[in-house]
Amino acid sequence: MRRLVPVVLFAVLAAVPFLPLGQEANFVLLLVSRVMVFGLAALSLDLLLGVGGMVSFGHAAYLAIGAYAVAVLDANDITDVGVVLAVAMGAAGVFALATGAIALRTRGVNFIMITLAFAQMVFFAFGALSAYGGDDGYSLAARNTVLGWPLLKGRGYYWACLAVLVVAYLLCRMLAASRFGRALRAVKQNPARAAAMGFNPVALQLVAMVVGAMLCSVAGVLLANGAEFVSPAYGTWQRSGDLLIMVILGGAGSLHGAIFGSAFVLLLEEGLGRATEHWRLVFGPLLVLCVIFFRGGLAGIGGRRG
Amino acid sequence: MAEALLAIAGLSKRYGALTVTHALDLEVVAGTIHAIIGPNGAGKSSLIHQICGTVRPDEGRIRFAGVDITRMAPHRRARLGLARSFQITSVLPEFSVLENVATAVQAQGGSAFRFCRAAAGDGVANEAAAHQLDRVGLLPRAGVVAGRLSHGEKRQLELAMALAARPRLLLLDEPLAGAGPEETARLVGLLREIRRDCAMLLVEHDMQAVFALADTITVLAQGRAIASGPPDAIRADPAVRAAYLGEAH
Numbered sequence: 001m002r003r004l005v006p007v008v009l010f011a012v013l014a015a016v017p018f019l020p021l022g023q024e025a026n027f028v029l030l031l032v033s034r035v036m037v038f039g040l041a042a043l044s045l046d047l048l049l050g051v052g053g054m055v056s057f058g059h060a061a062y063l064a065i066g067a068y069a070v071a072v073l074d075a076n077d078i079t080d081v082g083v084v085l086a087v088a089m090g091a092a093g094v095f096a097l098a099t100g101a102i103a104l105r106t107r108g109v110n111f112i113m114i115t116l117a118f119a120q121m122v123f124f125a126f127g128a129l130s131a132y133g134g135d136d137g138y139s140l141a142a143r144n145t146v147l148g149w150p151l152l153k154g155r156g157y158y159w160a161c162l163a164v165l166v167v168a169y170l171l172c173r174m175l176a177a178s179r180f181g182r183a184l185r186a187v188k189q190n191p192a193r194a195a196a197m198g199f200n201p202v203a204l205q206l207v208a209m210v211v212g213a214m215l216c217s218v219a220g221v222l223l224a225n226g227a228e229f230v231s232p233a234y235g236t237w238q239r240s241g242d243l244l245i246m247v248i249l250g251g252a253g254s255l256h257g258a259i260f261g262s263a264f265v266l267l268l269e270e271g272l273g274r275a276t277e278h279w280r281l282v283f284g285p286l287l288v289l290c291v292i293f294f295r296g297g298l299a300g301i302g303g304r305r306g
Numbered sequence: 307m308a309e310a311l312l313a314i315a316g317l318s319k320r321y322g323a324l325t326v327t328h329a330l331d332l333e334v335v336a337g338t339i340h341a342i343i344g345p346n347g348a349g350k351s352s353l354i355h356q357i358c359g360t361v362r363p364d365e366g367r368i369r370f371a372g373v374d375i376t377r378m379a380p381h382r383r384a385r386l387g388l389a390r391s392f393q394i395t396s397v398l399p400e401f402s403v404l405e406n407v408a409t410a411v412q413a414q415g416g417s418a419f420r421f422c423r424a425a426a427g428d429g430v431a432n433e434a435a436a437h438q439l440d441r442v443g444l445l446p447r448a449g450v451v452a453g454r455l456s457h458g459e460k461r462q463l464e465l466a467m468a469l470a471a472r473p474r475l476l477l478l479d480e481p482l483a484g485a486g487p488e489e490t491a492r493l494v495g496l497l498r499e500i501r502r503d504c505a506m507l508l509v510e511h512d513m514q515a516v517f518a519l520a521d522t523i524t525v526l527a528q529g530r531a532i533a534s535g536p537p538d539a540i541r542a543d544p545a546v547r548a549a550y551l552g553e554a555h
Binding site for chain 2: 174175177178179180181182183185186189190192193194195196197198199200201204207
């Protein structure tokens with residue numbers, strides 16, 4: 001039964017465009033696309049946090065890197081999504097490799113702080129890019145194209161988000177179940193024991209960081225295309241915090257839970273935001289209750305994992 | 307004479323004014339059990355840590371199977387055939403018992419960077435793991451999550467994990483600590499059986515077990531080896547009696 005949960009989740013996401021939504025259709029599709037894009041970002045963070053045991057507090061940096069890949073190429077009249085993705089993933093991967101190699105020399109609170117510091121560097125670096133609007137951000141001339149076709153418009157954008165999310169989810173599932181994933185989970189549970197077995201903890205965690213960063217940069221590319229606008233705000237530390245909340249709320253290590261977490265946070269923000277501008281006053285206590293009562297996160301409701 | 311499997315020469319480790327290992331020479335010959343005894347604070351665990359690579363010595367050399375491992379990372383030493391049990395039991399608490407051992411098998415068999423096939427479907431590793439569990443008598447508990455095992459069972463599991471790596475040298479840091487008499491007898495029997503496959507460096511407080519198992523005994527006191535030799539010679543050594551055996555018995 002529990003194995004069916006991700007299948008049902010993706011089936012529901014695929015059914016949304018066919019619902020009779022009337023005038024609300026555009027709004028709903030946009031909101032659900034946002035859930036999927038942040039779900040993708042949270043999923044990539046779960047690979048670090050839930051599978052690899054790394055509490056990265058700078059994951060939004062990769063969202064910003066992906067978004068700025070779109071902006072920088074847009075300013076140079078390059079809009080092909082293939083090129084954009086290659087640049088975004090390449091840049092995010094290199095950044096993760098360089099900063100991860102340093103951050104992984106630390107553990108615990110120090111690791112959290114150092115990932116935060118690197119993300120803040122990215123945030124301020126993009127804010128200083130006056131050619132791309134500095135703090136004010138940059139409006140795209142056009143959305144990215146797929147082999148010359150403007151497929152990322154209207155419902156095409158929704159389907160693109162869903163397709164990327166499904167592929168990313170399957171990829172993460174495969175990685176988590178592979179020999180690499182098992183070794184990584186061993187490192188998460190007990191690094192000293194894993195090393196005594198013959199695993200190289202730092203190398204395993206570094207690879208997970210690079211893969212997670214590359215996946216998250218894809219979410220950044222999608223986010224920029226959805227908004228047709230890019231700004232340093234994509235990489236704030238509050239956004240890194242939101243992603244952590246999504247993963248923990250959804251159930252760290254479950255992978256599909258990250259998508260639940262994204263839906264929960266964004267839909268609650270939308271719903272409560274309509275009722276009151278002080279929606280965080282309600283959101284905070286709800287979060288506390290969730291963490292206390294749903295130990296395994298939203299994905300763990302109705303049974304214990306493993 | 308061929309070089310010993312493990313050869314330690316002039317090993318020293320200081321923490322400020324405290325010298326925990328003092329110009330220590332020690333050898334473990336293949337196919338034998340070398341026991342290390344000594345009062346608390348003699349530097350036994352520090353020595354194990356230096357051999358495993360979790361603590362860097364200040365001076366001296368450690369050679370294992372003909373390779374200088376003095377500055378090698380722990381996971382690379384493990385891949386050379388150095389396995390250990392921890393003084394405080396150390397398993398992978400979220401994995402099942404079988405998964406714990408199968409992971410240890412996989413850690414030795416080729417690269418960890420394989421991203422496609424599911425690790426749980428590795429029949430060879432699972433079979434090897436089941437064999438080791440059977441050996442330590444834990445096979446009936448194979449499906450249990452390791453975190454829920456009793457203390458004694460975790461000890462057995464650790465041993466199975468160490469053996470699953472097919473090590474050339476097994477470092478055992480107080481494997482009998484906290485074990486009841488029945489369990490002790492069982493474990494001693496098991497260690498005796500294992501010695502045919504791999505050499506052991508045994509740190510243990512249970513003197514009966516040490517004298518029953520060891521081929522060579524080294525007595526440590528304040529980081530120095532005050533005596534080393536076959537059990538009978540150690541038992542008769544007056545310095546040892548004064549430093550250690552007199553206190554313990």
